[in-house]
Amino acid sequence: MPLPTSIARREWLPVTLFIAFALLPVAAAFDAETYLLGLFMRVMIFAIAALGLDLLVGYGALVSFGHAAFIGIGAYAVAILASHGVTEAAISLPFALAAATAFAWLTGLVCLRTRGVYFIMITLAFGQMAYFFAGSLAPYGGDDGLTIHTRNTLFGLAAFKHERLFYYIVLGCLIGCYVLCRALVASRFGRVFRGARENPTRMVTLGFEIHHYQLMAYMMSGAFGGFAGFLLANASDFVSPAYMSWQRSGELIIMIIFGGIGTLHGAILGTLAFLLLGEWLSGLTEHWKMIFGPLLVLVVLLARGGLIGLASQLATWWRREHIHSPSGFAYALLRLVRSLRVWLDAKIIGLAGPFRSRSRD
Amino acid sequence: MSISLLIVQILNGLQLGVLLFLIAAGLTLVFGVMDFINLAHGVQYMLGAYLAVMFYALTGSTLLALVLALLAALAFGLFLEFAVFRHLYERDHLDQVIATFGIILFLNQAVKFVWGAAPLSLPIPEMFSGVVVLMPGLTYPIWRLVIIVCGLAVALLLYVLVSRTRFGMLVRAGANNAAMVSALGVDIRRLFMIVFGFGTMLAGFAGIMIAPILSVEPGMGDTILILAFVVIVIGGIGSIRGAFLAALLIGLADTLGRSFAVDILRLVMTPSPARTVGPAIASMLIYLLMALVLYVRPTGLFPPKGR
Numbered sequence: 136m137p138l139p140t141s142i143a144r145r146e147w148l149p150v151t152l153f154i155a156f157a158l159l160p161v162a163a164a165f166d167a168e169t170y171l172l173g174l175f176m177r178v179m180i181f182a183i184a185a186l187g188l189d190l191l192v193g194y195g196a197l198v199s200f201g202h203a204a205f206i207g208i209g210a211y212a213v214a215i216l217a218s219h220g221v222t223e224a225a226i227s228l229p230f231a232l233a234a235a236t237a238f239a240w241l242t243g244l245v246c247l248r249t250r251g252v253y254f255i256m257i258t259l260a261f262g263q264m265a266y267f268f269a270g271s272l273a274p275y276g277g278d279d280g281l282t283i284h285t286r287n288t289l290f291g292l293a294a295f296k297h298e299r300l301f302y303y304i305v306l307g308c309l310i311g312c313y314v315l316c317r318a319l320v321a322s323r324f325g326r327v328f329r330g331a332r333e334n335p336t337r338m339v340t341l342g343f344e345i346h347h348y349q350l351m352a353y354m355m356s357g358a359f360g361g362f363a364g365f366l367l368a369n370a371s372d373f374v375s376p377a378y379m380s381w382q383r384s385g386e387l388i389i390m391i392i393f394g395g396i397g398t399l400h401g402a403i404l405g406t407l408a409f410l411l412l413g414e415w416l417s418g419l420t421e422h423w424k425m426i427f428g429p430l431l432v433l434v435v436l437l438a439r440g441g442l443i444g445l446a447s448q449l450a451t452w453w454r455r456e457h458i459h460s461p462s463g464f465a466y467a468l469l470r471l472v473r474s475l476r477v478w479l480d481a482k483i484i485g486l487a488g489p490f491r492s493r494s495r496d
Numbered sequence: 497m498s499i500s501l502l503i504v505q506i507l508n509g510l511q512l513g514v515l516l517f518l519i520a521a522g523l524t525l526v527f528g529v530m531d532f533i534n535l536a537h538g539v540q541y542m543l544g545a546y547l548a549v550m551f552y553a554l555t556g557s558t559l560l561a562l563v564l565a566l567l568a569a570l571a572f573g574l575f576l577e578f579a580v581f582r583h584l585y586e587r588d589h590l591d592q593v594i595a596t597f598g599i600i601l602f603l604n605q606a607v608k609f610v611w612g613a614a615p616l617s618l619p620i621p622e623m624f625s626g627v628v629v630l631m632p633g634l635t636y637p638i639w640r641l642v643i644i645v646c647g648l649a650v651a652l653l654l655y656v657l658v659s660r661t662r663f664g665m666l667v668r669a670g671a672n673n674a675a676m677v678s679a680l681g682v683d684i685r686r687l688f689m690i691v692f693g694f695g696t697m698l699a700g701f702a703g704i705m706i707a708p709i710l711s712v713e714p715g716m717g718d719t720i721l722i723l724a725f726v727v728i729v730i731g732g733i734g735s736i737r738g739a740f741l742a743a744l745l746i747g748l749a750d751t752l753g754r755s756f757a758v759d760i761l762r763l764v765m766t767p768s769p770a771r772t773v774g775p776a777i778a779s780m781l782i783y784l785l786m787a788l789v790l791y792v793r794p795t796g797l798f799p800p801k802g803r
Contacts, residue, residue: 198590245787249794252533252589256729257790263722264783271776381722385535385597392594422609428602435595436583 148443149313149400152407156306160299172302173370178410179309180366185390185402186316187359192388193397194320195352196332200255201242201262202387205235205357207269207379209364214281214374224287224295228365235361236354238265243353247346262384269376280375287369295369305366309403312359316399319355328352389431395443404442500634505755506748511640513747514647518702519720520727520739521654522695528671528734528800529691532581533589535596538721539603540696544569544703545712546607549616558621562704569700570693577692585688600718608714615711643705650698651740658736667691671734671800723750726782730789732796742797746782753781 159175184206191197212231221227242261249257270278286295295301319325330338331345338345368374377383386409394405412430416423438445452471523537547568551561580599584592619625620639627635658664666687669677678684703717710716727746731738758774765773789797 192590198593200593242787245791249790252527252733253729253790253794253796255533255589255593256725257787259722260726260729260783260786264780264787267779267783268776271772271779273772382718385593388590389594389597392590396590422605424601424605425609428598428600428605431598431601432580432595435587435591435598 149403152400152403153306153310160302169298172298174410174414176302176305176370178407179305180363180370181390181410182403182406183309183312183366184360184363185387185406186312186399187356188387189391189396189399189402190316190319191352191356192391194325194329194332195349197349197353198255198388199258199356200381200384200388201258202360203379203383204262204265205239205360206364206367207265207376208235208238209361210368210374210378211269213287213365213368214283215275217283217285218275218281222285222287224289227287231361231365232358235357235364239354239357240350243350247349247353259381259384262379262381266376266379269379278376280373283368283372283374286372301370308362308366312362313399313403320399324348324351393434393441395441398443401441401443408442500631503630503634504636505751507636507640507644509748509751510744511644512751513744514644515702515706516723516727516747517651517740517743518647518698519724520743521736522698523724524728524731524734524736524739525667525691526695527728529667529674530585530688532585533592533596534581535593535721536576536599536603537699537724538717539600540569540573540699541703541720542607542714542717543572543603544700545707545716546611548704548707549618549712552618558619565704566697566701570697573696573700574689574693577689581692604714613714615713617711618707620708639708646705654736726786730786730796732798732800734800735798738796738798749785750782753778
């Protein structure tokens with residue numbers, strides 16, 4: 136039975152991404168395998184955290200600027216247990232998830248009393264709190280962090296030690312999280328949560344306790360972060376307070392903006408683009424952030440809706456121009472260049488705006 | 497816990513407080529009037545310090561360097577407003593956060609590129625170097641007192657400016673309803689630009705004043721930025737008075753917490769855990785304070801009216 140076209144249209148991109156992730160170890164087998172595997176493992180792990188954040192930001196308009204704390208808490212849960220000799224994932228994973236969710240519950244009770252920019256700032260404050268707390272954990276390394284000497288075992292099997300097997304486990308987790316998020320967004324819970332973003336007053340009038348829904352979503356988002364932290368600790372064999380710094384939280388937001396918020400697969404695409412771009416630029420020059428910073432500004436100013444938004448604009452253009460043949464394509468391209476020039480002219484005049492408007496007043 | 501140590505730490509707390517106020521004042525004005533989250537405010541502070549060091553190397557006079565750095569910081573702030581920020585005023589907060597985060601990345605790295613990653617230092621101006629005797633056996637550096645006095649003077653100036661002048665009236669009106677002010681025939685863009693320039697100048701001023709007693713290094717603006725955000729959120733975003741009180745509160749709480757947390761904890765627990773828990777509590781104290789304030793009053797202590 137063929138899939139309904141709407142699902143096919145929506146899911147082709149994530150499915151393509153997942154297939155690409157799955158094929159990577161095969162392609163990477165030819166040269167620097169461990170480097171590429173490690174890089175893409177990090178992409179997938181951060182994509183899990185980004186999915187959780189997108190749930191909150193994209194579907195609830197709750198911009199959490201302290202999300203790195205959840206990753207850190209999950210990672211520290213693994214490291215602290217390991218330092219006491221507990222290296223069984225069946226114990227440390229629930230522990231990591233519970234710790235992250237509990238932190239989300241506690242902070243969520245306070246954060247969700249505020250809205251808008253206050254919410255951004257208070258989540259930032261809680262993130263900083265977790266960061267300084269980790270830095271003062273003297274028995275567990277303090278500011279220097281903590282090395283994990285033995286990776287977790289999965290029901291007694293050393294599954295995480297085998298790099299390629301671990302890679303596929305992480306991929307499985309990512310796919311699982313993606314499907315879970317999709318289901319959540321489409322569920323009754325997700326619809327109420329989205330409704331609270333669109334019009335909180337109306338949802339309250341309809342009789343929904345939107346605070347409960349938002350707190351639940353915040354806790355789930357935190358749990359995704361904790362899960363990512365669990366995987367990250369196992370992938371890098373090391374944890375440190377730097378995992379929770381506010382710059383990390385900012386980077387997580389950038390990842391989902393990069394891809395396009397409120398789409399879920401945009402979070403995965405954005406994480407991929409962000410980390411690969413950073414990796415590539417840092418290979419070019421030591422001062423890569425001098426290129427990366429202005430690039431961020433440009434993305435915000437020019438590409439609304441991130442990469443997904445850009446792609447859908449392109450698709451619309453493609454359909455509108457009725458491109459069927461090479462000559463049609465060339466003609467459409469010509470028209471695009473012309474409209475680009477008109478748009479640029481307008482921009483340049485816009486830049487001169489302050490001078491012009493004064494003479495007009 | 498001797499009384500003279502307490503006095504010194506209270507003065508240090510005041511000094512941190514007025515410093516935070518200098519930064520938070522610009523931040524809260526920019527947010528209050530333009531509804532604009534400027535994460536790049538912290539790098540303005542860093543830039544002020546670096547410019548002071550640079551002009552000192554060029555002119556050899558610290559006071560001249562301070563004045564030149566102030567002007568350069570103002571010029572750079574206005575340039576940023578013109579080139580980037582004014583295109584972001586109408587965007588949502590998320591876009592503003594990302595774009596200004598990009599500017600932080602750029603400037604932190606650019607500073608490393610131009611001046612190197614090693615910390616720099618600036619000598620204290622000669623006429624203000626040395627210490628003053630507060631009590632027999634209790635001395636305090638003059639420059640720190642100068643910082644406190646300058647901060648309080650700026651606070652007073654701002655108070656007069658905002659509550660007694662026509663410009664201040666426009667700023668308050670803009671914070672309440674920018675569209676209405678614009679409709680009444682005020683050039684709101686120019687008002688925005690003046691407020692923004694003024695805010696960055698204050699941040700740069702803070703960086704310049706602190707440069708002689710702190711090491712000047714890349715990323716020094718990031719920590720202070722977060723503290724300034726804590727201040728404006730506790731004070732109520734857009735309120736100068738709130739920012740002033742919250743800045744002093746945070747400055748004192750942070751400084752006193754760091755010096756006396758261990759001593760206080762030792763009253764209730766044995767010394768060894770107190771030494772572990774004390775610093776942890778001290779570094780989280782202001783965030784706990786913020787959480788407490790926002791739990792009781794979700795819009796801060798002095799939320800501006802009419803929003």
